[in-house]
Amino acid sequence: MRRRDFIKLNSFISGGWVMAQLIPINGFSAEATDCFQPSPLIKLCSDGKIIVYVIKQEMGQGVQTSLPMIIAEELEADLKDILVEAMPFDSEKGGQYQTGGSTSVMRQWMPLRKAGAAAREMLIAAAAKEWNIGVENCVASKSKIINTTNNKEIAYKDLISRAAGLPIPKEPELKNYKDFKVIGKPGQKKNNIKEIITGKMKYGIDFKLPGMLYAAVVRCPVIGGKVKSFDAASVGSVDGVVKIFELKEMGEGVQNRSGVAIVANNRWSVFKAQQRLKVEWTVNEEAAKVNSANYATTQKERLLKNPDIIYNERGDVVKDQNRKDASWVSATYQLPFYAHATMEPVNCIAQFKDGKFELWGGFQNPGKAASAGSAFFGLKAKDVFINLMPMGGGFGRRLSVDYCCEAMQVAKNIDQPVQLLFSRADDIKFDVFRPASTHLLAAKLDANKMPIQWQHDHITSPVGDSILGNKGNPGWLSIEAGGGAYGDVYYNIKGFRSTVSRVAPPVELGWWRAVNFTYNNVVIESFIDELAKKAGKDGLTYRLDLLKNLQPVKIKDGSLYDPRRMEAVLKLAAEKIDWTKKRASGRGLGIACCFYNHAKAYTAHAFEVSVDKTKKITIHRAIVATDVGTIIDPDGFANQVEGGFVWGLSAVMKSEITIEKGVVQQSSFFDFEVSRMPDVPKLEIHIIQSNEDPGGAGETSVPSVIPGIMNAVAAATGVRVRELPLKKSGYYFY
Numbered sequence: 001m002r003r004r005d006f007i008k009l010n011s012f013i014s015g016g017w018v019m020a021q022l023i024p025i026n027g028f029s030a031e032a033t034d035c036f037q038p039s040p041l042i043k044l045c046s047d048g049k050i051i052v053y054v055i056k057q058e059m060g061q062g063v064q065t066s067l068p069m070i071i072a073e074e075l076e077a078d079l080k081d082i083l084v085e086a087m088p089f090d091s092e093k094g095g096q097y098q099t100g101g102s103t104s105v106m107r108q109w110m111p112l113r114k115a116g117a118a119a120r121e122m123l124i125a126a127a128a129k130e131w132n133i134g135v136e137n138c139v140a141s142k143s144k145i146i147n148t149t150n151n152k153e154i155a156y157k158d159l160i161s162r163a164a165g166l167p168i169p170k171e172p173e174l175k176n177y178k179d180f181k182v183i184g185k186p187g188q189k190k191n192n193i194k195e196i197i198t199g200k201m202k203y204g205i206d207f208k209l210p211g212m213l214y215a216a217v218v219r220c221p222v223i224g225g226k227v228k229s230f231d232a233a234s235v236g237s238v239d240g241v242v243k244i245f246e247l248k249e250m251g252e253g254v255q256n257r258s259g260v261a262i263v264a265n266n267r268w269s270v271f272k273a274q275q276r277l278k279v280e281w282t283v284n285e286e287a288a289k290v291n292s293a294n295y296a297t298t299q300k301e302r303l304l305k306n307p308d309i310i311y312n313e314r315g316d317v318v319k320d321q322n323r324k325d326a327s328w329v330s331a332t333y334q335l336p337f338y339a340h341a342t343m344e345p346v347n348c349i350a351q352f353k354d355g356k357f358e359l360w361g362g363f364q365n366p367g368k369a370a371s372a373g374s375a376f377f378g379l380k381a382k383d384v385f386i387n388l389m390p391m392g393g394g395f396g397r398r399l400s401v402d403y404c405c406e407a408m409q410v411a412k413n414i415d416q417p418v419q420l421l422f423s424r425a426d427d428i429k430f431d432v433f434r435p436a437s438t439h440l441l442a443a444k445l446d447a448n449k450m451p452i453q454w455q456h457d458h459i460t461s462p463v464g465d466s467i468l469g470n471k472g473n474p475g476w477l478s479i480e481a482g483g484g485a486y487g488d489v490y491y492n493i494k495g496f497r498s499t500v501s502r503v504a505p506p507v508e509l510g511w512w513r514a515v516n517f518t519y520n521n522v523v524i525e526s527f528i529d530e531l532a533k534k535a536g537k538d539g540l541t542y543r544l545d546l547l548k549n550l551q552p553v554k555i556k557d558g559s560l561y562d563p564r565r566m567e568a569v570l571k572l573a574a575e576k577i578d579w580t581k582k583r584a585s586g587r588g589l590g591i592a593c594c595f596y597n598h599a600k601a602y603t604a605h606a607f608e609v610s611v612d613k614t615k616k617i618t619i620h621r622a623i624v625a626t627d628v629g630t631i632i633d634p635d636g637f638a639n640q641v642e643g644g645f646v647w648g649l650s651a652v653m654k655s656e657i658t659i660e661k662g663v664v665q666q667s668s669f670f671d672f673e674v675s676r677m678p679d680v681p682k683l684e685i686h687i688i689q690s691n692e693d694p695g696g697a698g699e700t701s702v703p704s705v706i707p708g709i710m711n712a713v714a715a716a717t718g719v720r721v722r723e724l725p726l727k728k729s730g731y732y733f734y
Contacts, residue, residue, distance in 0.1 A: 036164030038122055039115035040087075042071060048143070048157040050077050053087040056108065057099040057364055058192075059394035060643075061698050062636035065190045067108055069632050073182040074116030074175060076140035077156070084191050086388045089366040091381035097388075098365045100399050100511060102599040102696025105632055109694050117172035126163040127154050177630070177691045186634045192390070204361035204389045205347045209417040212349065214267050215410045216274040216421055217247055219259035219430055222662035223507055224284030226258045234278040235262070240269035244277070245413055247406060250376045253368075255432055255466055255508045256402040261410050263418060271423055288662040290506035295659060296334055298503050299438035299459040303332070307457060307499030309477050312487035312556055315495035317453055330442035331530055333523040333722045337657035338434035338512055339672055344392025345427035346403040349419045350411035356383045357408050362391030364398040373405040377412065384408075395647075396511035400432045400467060425667040432467065432510025433657055435460045435480075437519045441527040444495070449535030450545065453495035456485050458520070461505030477502060481556075483517030483703065484524040488555040488597050490566050491528070491546035506659050513647055514702035517594060525592035525707035530720060539591050539711055540574045559597035565627050566595055566602050568688055572625035573604040576686050586610050587620070590712025592704040599696025601628040605645075605708035611716045615730045617653075619681040619709075624701060626685070629692035638685055640697040645683045648705025650674040653733060656725050679733045 035045040043051040052068040064084045072079055089097055096107055120140050127145035128135045131152070139146045144155045182188075195201040220226065232244045247261040260279050264270035349360040356379075363369050363386065370384040391398060407420035422430070437460040444453035464476030477500045482488065485498040512518065532542035547570075550563040570593050579589060588611075593604040608621040624641055631637045654673035658665045666672035706724070713731065714720045721729050 034160070036160050038119045038163075038168050041112060041115045042075070042119055044119065044156055044160060044163075046157050046160045048081055048155065049083050050075070050081050050143070050156070051083050051085055053085055055087040055095055055097055056104040057097070057362065057366075057388060057391065057394070058086065059099070059362065059364070059391035059398070061104070061640060062190055062633060063099070063104050064192060065188060066105055066633040066636055067112060068191070069182050069188060070105075070109065070112040071116040073180055074113050075120050076142065077116075078143040079182065079188070081143045089370070089386040089388055091367060091370045091384065097367055098399070099394070100364055100396060101515070102596065102601070102699040105694045106599060106696055113174050114172060117174050118169050121169050121172045122163045122166050123156055123159050125166055126159040129162060130154060130159070183632050184630065184634065188633050188635060190636065201390060203344050203392045204349070205344050205392070205421070207349060207360055207389060209349060209351070209360070211416050213242060213263050213265055213414060213416050213418045214270045214421060215261055215263045215407070215418050216270045216423065216426070217259040217261050217406060218274055218277050218279050219257040219426070220281050220283075221429070221664075222281070222283050222288050223257065223505075224287050226282045227260060228280040228282045230260045230277060230279040232277075235273040235276045238264075238269050238273045238276065240265040241273050243414065244273075247409055250372075250405050250409065253468060254372050254376070254402055254405045255400050255510070256406050257430065261406075261413075263410065263414055267421065270421070274423070284662070287506055290662050291660045292336075292658040295436065295503075295506060296438065299334070299436070300332070302459045302501050302503055303438065303440050303457055305501070308501040309474055309499065311478060311481045311485050311498040311500060313497045314487070315453075317455065317495040317497040325444070328442055328444050329531060329534055330440065331527055331720075331722060333439045333441070333526065335437050335519050335522065335724050337436045337507065337659075338651060338655050339428050339431040339657050339666065340393070340395045340397035340510075340512060341428060341431075341669065341672055341674060342391070342393030342395060342397055345422040345424055346397060347419060347421050348404040348407035349417055350404070350407035351417040352408070352411045355379075356385070357411065358385045358387070359404055359407070360387040360389060361404060362389050362394070362398055363401075363404060364391075364394050364396070365401065368399075369401045369404045372401050373408045376405065376409070395513040396515070397431065400510045402430075402432070402508075428666050428668065428672050429664045432508045434512030434518065435463060435505070435509050439519070439523040441523060443527070443531055445531070445534065449531070451491075451493050451531060454489065454493045454497070456498040456520075456524070458485055458498065458500045459503060460500065460519075461509060462502055463509045463511060465502070465505065466509040467511065480516050481520070482515065482597065483520035483594070485516075485520045486556050488557070488559070488561065488595060489524060490561070490563065490593065490595050491543070492548065492550040493546070506662055507657075507664060514644070514699040517596060517699070517703040518651065518706065521594050521703040522706045522710075525594070525704060526710050526722070529590070529592075529707070529711040529714065538579075538589075540570060540579055543570055543591070543593065555597060557597060559600070561595055561597065565688075566593055569593060569602045569604040569625040569627055572686055572688065573606040573623050576625065576684060577606040577608060577621055577623045579606070583608070586716060588712045588715025588717070590708050590710065590715055592707035592711060594700065594703040596696060596700035596703070599628075599700050600693070601695035601697070601700035602626065603700050603704050605704040607708050607712040609709070609712040609716050611713060611731070615732065617713060617726075617731055617733055622681050622683045624683060624685055625688065626701065627688040627690055628695040628697055628700060629690050630694045631687065632694060634687075637687075637697050641685050641701040642683055644699065644701030645705055646675050646680055648702045649679060649709070652706040652709045652724060653679070653726050653731070656728070
C-alpha cells in the first residue's frame with residue numbers, strides 16, 4: 001500500500017477500529033471505481049485481486065498466511081486471488097499492532113471473520129440486484145457468485161462498482177464450522193515461502209535507502225554506567241567513518257545504555273571502528289560487583305525474609321516459612337537469564353526530516369517505538385511514521401524499543417537516513433533478558449501423600465521494572481505471576497499461597513518466548529513429579545488424581561480453566577508414548593503439562609530418555625498433545641509447535657546467560673548455546689480437534705517441554721536436578 005492510499009484509507013477509520021470492529025457505513029472506493037473497501041482489512045479490485053491487510057507483525061510465525069485464511073473462508077475467496085500486505089502503522093488511528101503473547105489469531109478471529117462475511121454479503125446483494133433475484137438464490141464460491149436458479153456466474157471483480165455503493169452489514173451471518181473449506185485444511189503454503197527459501201525475503205537488515213549511512217554503538221558493558229570520555233582518534237585509519245558522538249540514555253522504558261555512536265558509509269567500516277574505539281566509563285559500582293554466583297545467593301537469601309507481595313491466597317495455608325513438620329515437602333529451584341538470540345540481530349533505519357521521524361524495520365510493538373522514541377525529543381507519537389517489515393525472529397525481543405530509539409537519536413545527529421546495526425555480540429550482550437529466578441516450593445501432604453496445602457515463593461527481577469519503566473513499583477510484581485503462581489495451578493489443592501519478592505537486576509529485562517510460564521510452570525510441573533515419587537505413584541497417575549472432581553473455574557486473571565481439557569492432553573500424550581509399557585533399565589519417562597491461560601491453550605509433553613554413565617542424554621521419543629481450539633493453518637501450527645520444542649530444548653539443556661563483574665559473558669552461538677540438528681529428535685504432534693474459538697500456538701508449546709525432560713531425566717537416573725541448564729550438572733546430548 002502506498003503511503004498516499006494509506007492516509008486516504010485512514011480518513012475513514014476512527015481510533016481503535018480493530019477492537020471496535022468499526023467499518024464504514026458504505027463500502028468506499030479507494031481507486032475510483034477500480035476497487036472497493038468494505039473494511040480496513042480488505043480491498044477487492046476489478047483486476048480480480050483481493051488485498052488483505054494484516055495488522056499483526058510477521059516474524060516467522062506465519063500471520064501473513066493464517067490471518068488471510070480467516071478472511072478467505074468467510075469471503076468464499078479463491079486463495080490464489082489473495083494478496084497480503086502489512087497494514088501500515090498510524091499512531092493516531094490506533095489498532096492492535098502489538099504482536100506477542102500468542103494472541104494474534106485469537107484476537108483477530110472475530111474481526112476478520114466479520115470483515116470477510118460482510119464483504120461476501122455485499123457481493124451477494126450486488127449480484128442479486130444484477131440478476132433481479134433474491135439473495136437467497138445466490139451463493140458465493142471461489143471468488144464468484146452463482147445464480148442457483150440457472151447456474152450463471154459473476155466474478156467478484158465484475159461486481160466491484162455495484163457492491164461499493166451498498167451499505168455494509170453490521171452483523172453478517174458467519175459460516176458454520178462444518179462448512180469450512182479453508183480453515184483447518186492442510187497443505188496451505190506460506191504466502192512468502194518462495195521468497196524465504198530463495199533468499200529474496202527482505203527483512204529490515206536487508207533494506208537500503210538512497211544515501212543511507214550505517215551506525216553502530218559502543219555501549220557501557222555494565223548497566224547504569226556512563227560515558228566519561230572517548231578517543232575518536234583511536235579508530236585510526238578506518239575508511240568511511242563520518243561521525244562519532246556520545247549516545248545518551250533515553251529514559252525509563254526505552255532500556256538503552258549510555259554509549260558512543262559511530263556513523264560510517266558502509267557496514268565493514270562501522271563495525272571495524274566499533275572494535276577499535278576507546279571509551280572510558282564511569283561505572284555503576286554496585287552493578288559492577290554482581291556475578292552469577294552472588295546474584296543467585298542474593299535471591300536465595302531473599303527467600304528468608306518477608307515477601308514483597310502475596311500473589312494469591314486461598315484456603316487454610318501455613319504462613320511460617322520454617323516448615324519442620326514431616327508432612328511438608330519442599331524444594332528450591334534456580335533458573336538462569338536467557339537471551340533471545342534472534343537469527344536477524346535487531347536493527348532499525350531512521351530518518352529525521354522536516355521535524356519528523358520515519359522508521360523502517362521489524363517491531364513487535366510499533367506503538368511503543370513511536371511514543372517512547374518521540375517523547376525523548378519533545379515530539380508526539382504522530383511525528384513518527386513507521387514502515388513495518390518482516391522480522392527474522394522476534395520471540396519478545398522486538399517488544400522492547402531500545403534499538404529503534406537509538407536509531408532515532410543517531411538520525412537526529414545526521415542529515416541522511418541511517419541504519420543502526422547490532423552485531424551478533426551486541427545482540428546477545430545488550431539483549432533484554434528473560435529474568436533469572438529462584439523458587440521455593442512447599443507442599444503439606446495428607447495421609448495419602450496428596451497435597452492439601454501449597455506454597456510457592458518466587459524471587460526475581462521483574463520484567464515490569466525494565467520494559468515498563470516502573471522500577472520499585474510493587475504493583476508490577478504481579479506481572480511475573482502467570483503460569484501457576486497467580487493461582488492458575490492446574491490441580492485440586494485446597495490451601496494455596498504464592499508470593500513474590502524482587503531483587504535488583506544486573507541487566508535489562510524483557511519478555512521471552514512463553515514469558516513467565518517458562519519459570520513458574522516449569523518449577524511447578526517438576527515439583528509435582530517430586531511429590532508423585534513421595535506418594536509412590538508415577539507422574540501421570542498423580543496428575544490425573546489431582547484433576548479429579550475439579551470443576552471448570554475462572555482463575556484470578558479471568559481466564560476460564562477447564563480441567564477436562566487438561567486431562568485430555570495428558571491422557572493423549574501418555575497414550576501415544578505407551579506410558580504403561582515396561583521399559584528397559586536405565587530408561588525413564590517424563591510428562592508435564594501447561595494451561596497457557598491468556599492464550600486459551602492446553603499442552604502436554606511426554607518424553608522417553610536414557611542417560612549413560614557419562615551423562616549423555618538420548619531422547620528416544622518426544623510426544624506433544626495439544627488443544628488450542630480451532631486451528632487455522634495446520635501446517636503453520638505444526639511449525640510453531642516444532643519451534644517451541646526446539647526453544648524449550650535449548651533452555652533445559654544448554655542456554656544460559658552468565659554475569660561477571662556486571663558484564664554479560666556470552667557473545668555468540670558458540671557460548672550462548674542453542675539446540676543444533678543432532679540435538680533434536682523427531683517430535684510426534686497430536687492434536688485434539690476442537691470447535692472452540694482459536695487459542696494461541698507460538699508460546700503454548702514451550703513451557704511443558706522443559707519440566708517434561710527434567711522429569712524424564714530424573715526418572716532415568718534417580719537424581720533430581722533443580723538448577724538449569726542441565727549442562728551445569730554435566731549432562732549433554734553429543
